[in-house]
Amino acid sequence: MRAIFVLCIMLAMAIPDRPASANVNARNPEITQLLLDKSSRTLYLLNGKRAVRQYRVDLGSNPSGHKQFQGDGRTPEGLYYITHRNPNSNFHLSLGISYPNARDREIARRLGRNPGGDIFIHGRGARISNPPPDWTRGCAAVTDTEMAEIFNLVRPGTPIFIKP
Template identity: 75%
Template structure:
């Protein structure tokens, strides 16, 4: 099952962004079942997908130094590659949040080769009461959306959902 989901995400990445797909803001009839996420860093867009079909899209703010893959704690970069949603955090400092499985074994090895800590605590999150009118790309490597958008994402995306973060 996980292998099939990973293959679907890789296929999405290889065939291009789902931006060409129809984005239905109301969603299909009945309940939404989000099967994967695609975060396109270059367009700063998070897509919620059913298969290859984007059913929601959101503009995101990224880390303060968004170009390239996250290398170590404090570099201000958002990771790139295949990860999954680890958990929901209803008590986030930034309204609500979904944990992302960074760092993986490759991330830890890369940071270790640099003599650095890979960091962690990468999330999709809202802004919360403390962050009003933030500058673009203000996070420490996370992907941030508005609180209203985060409430919707939080309700739709369960732990275990794969996320492909594209450069």
């Protein structure tokens, strides 16, 4: 009896703790990071290094190169974070991205320009029914159905790496 009790304690200690708020199960594993591959127009939701979801995205109207200033139509590149969730977005739902960072602000300052901001992962919303490719002003856009799924899985603070 004592051996069974000790075995149960050892097994319980071997199971990693999960935050009570995390929505973790086989169907919806915790999303620990995002990868946006601009060249393949694909957003990956990752648990560790394993992709658990992927989505086709539209990017900014000038998709090649790193965003440098407001109005350039580019999607940023590099490491950022999800800053907040916006349930009242004009584009259905949205997740804020931490652009510009200190490096982005310095580059824009050297160019004598405003770095811009308001970069999001978002849906289409009621006004955008059949958009052309790469129609955003620097954001990453998915369908509204996909955005609802992403919105429910991704939490603020999640890192996002945006690859050229």
